[in-house]
């Protein structure tokens with residue numbers, strides 16, 4: 709069942725996603741060679757609680773941490789650990805959720821660690837563009853398949869593959885609500901998008917083949933061919949003419965620009 713949101717509820721979901729967006733920027737400041745993903749998780753948890761919210765993933769289906777930190781060939785759901793130390797040339801998807809005023813935020817960004825290979829930089833650029841292309845379709849009157857088609861088209865025309873098993877979703881009082889929002893699809897198919905729907909669009913795009921496997925911890929998903937995978941996620945409210953984006957990468961981009969200047 710799709711749960712439609714009022715304008716007031718959408719404002720609360722925006723606040724939750726803005727906090728996640730700020731948390732990702734705070735985490736991003738600390739991403740560097742030699743840093744453990746456990747350390748990043750602690751930074752995120754402290755930041756979230758200091759801002760009056762609660763980590764959204766911690767305890768969700770017994771998930772043990774605040775962040776999902778997925779390095780290189782890991783697609784999503786990498787569990788932060790003191791054993792995972794970032795190295796120059798890595799890429800890391802950081803996915804974060806909060807609950808505040810009873811509503812979830814859920815936003816993700818893939819960072820580079822120091823300098824990455826050109827092929828990884830390009831994967832990051834195209835995957836972020838895939839998110840943008842999907843968001844452009846999140847308008848009243850279109851269908852979920854239009855979002856997936858746009859994402860898939862941009863990924864595959866650039867030589868990449870789309871993960872099928874993991875999908876975007878509705879967002880609200882629950883982390884995962886209807887409808888599912890696949891990153892592949894056919895135009896004009898699937899549930900109709902209507903004002904009041906809030907969905908997370910989260911392309912998971914692989915440099916190599918689309919197949920995945922699960923790691924022994926029962927959470928981390930990785931590419932079967934061990935080639936890199938990138939992941940970006942925004943929560944958006946479907947609206948007439950133009951999606952209302954509830955997440956932002958502005959805080960992250962500001963921090964990254966400081967590093968590069």
Ligand code: MF3
Pocket residue numbers: 764765766768769771776785803804805814877908910941
């Ligand atoms: N954040 C993921 C998503 O984008 C879900 C993480 S569930 C967890 O939908 F349990 F791993 F945290």
Ligand code: CO
Pocket residue numbers: 803804814815816910941
């Ligand atoms: Co997420």
Ligand code: CO
Pocket residue numbers: 814876877908910941
């Ligand atoms: Co999500």
